[in-house]
Amino acid sequence: MTASSAPIAVAIDAQEIGTAATWASAVAPHVSTIKVGLELYLRYGPEVVSAVRGADRVGVFLDLKLHDIPATVAGAARSVAGLKPSYLTVHASGGSDMIRAAVEAAPDTRIAGVTVLTSMDEAGLEQVGLLGPARDAVRRLAVLSVEAGARALVCSPQEAAMVRSEVGPDITLITPGVRPAGADRGDQSRVATPEEAIEAGADLLVIGRPITGAPDPGAAAASIAATIQRAGVRVQGSAPGSAVESSGPVAGL
Numbered sequence: 001m002t003a004s005s006a007p008i009a010v011a012i013d014a015q016e017i018g019t020a021a022t023w024a025s026a027v028a029p030h031v032s033t034i035k036v037g038l039e040l041y042l043r044y045g046p047e048v049v050s051a052v053r054g055a056d057r058v059g060v061f062l063d064l065k066l067h068d069i070p071a072t073v074a075g076a077a078r079s080v081a082g083l084k085p086s087y088l089t090v091h092a093s094g095g096s097d098m099i100r101a102a103v104e105a106a107p108d109t110r111i112a113g114v115t116v117l118t119s120m121d122e123a124g125l126e127q128v129g130l131l132g133p134a135r136d137a138v139r140r141l142a143v144l145s146v147e148a149g150a151r152a153l154v155c156s157p158q159e160a161a162m163v164r165s166e167v168g169p170d171i172t173l174i175t176p177g178v179r180p181a182g183a184d185r186g187d188q189s190r191v192a193t194p195e196e197a198i199e200a201g202a203d204l205l206v207i208g209r210p211i212t213g214a215p216d217p218g219a220a221a222a223s224i225a226a227t228i229q230r231a232g233v234r235v236q237g238s239a240p241g242s243a244v245e246s247s248g249p250v251a252g253l
């Protein structure tokens, strides 16, 4: 990580630890954070965190989306707290007691409440009994998470401005569902471009396949990072404390 690294968490969704380490070292000079998800963590466990952290001391975001009874989530959060991830996700729909259990079990990690998965559209929400626009559920789950002690939230960039107005400036807003103009959206439904995400007030943009699926992931990360820096300068004049300025692995901690 360098002083000019952009507020991007690259989703390193690889099958093999060697590929993960290669991608991580290619993108690390340009971004603040590497995101490890279920695919890698379930296969390799803590070893993969050291593999992607490397010498760059880039921030690690453990996207394990915990969802269980409070005691089990507390135990799981305690199990990974020693890895010192900057962020650890829990599904906000697990409820206040579950979120609070994670917060108390991993005091040095920013617990991020996942509101509504960015792959879900209104039809998908209806299937699971959530009627109405995604943003209504996102709003409710964001407020619930913060009241239970979460210091970060995961939502789509389409809801970032609304969530910001609900939870104030101190909560880190993390947005997957980011696609550069013209990129394949894949299984993502609620998407926006990197510029739109920054303009909506996101603090950390999660971007996976548009970077890792590129012929040169390092160059793709550098190009999106430059786009974000320009958008940040336009929106905020790079004000101190803005997402673009706060490029460390744990912006706002």
Ligand SMILES: O=c1ccn([C@@H]2O[C@H](COP(=O)(O)O)[C@@H](O)[C@H]2O)c(=O)[nH]1
Binding pocket: 011, 013, 037, 063, 114, 116, 117, 118, 119, 154, 155, 176, 177, 178, 186, 188, 206, 207, 208, 209, 210
């Ligand atoms: O609502 C959510 C929560 C997490 N994710 C994760 O982010 C990345 C997105 O990867 P792309 O390749 O840029 O689509 C992936 O690891 C998801 O598990 C999410 O997409 N939406």
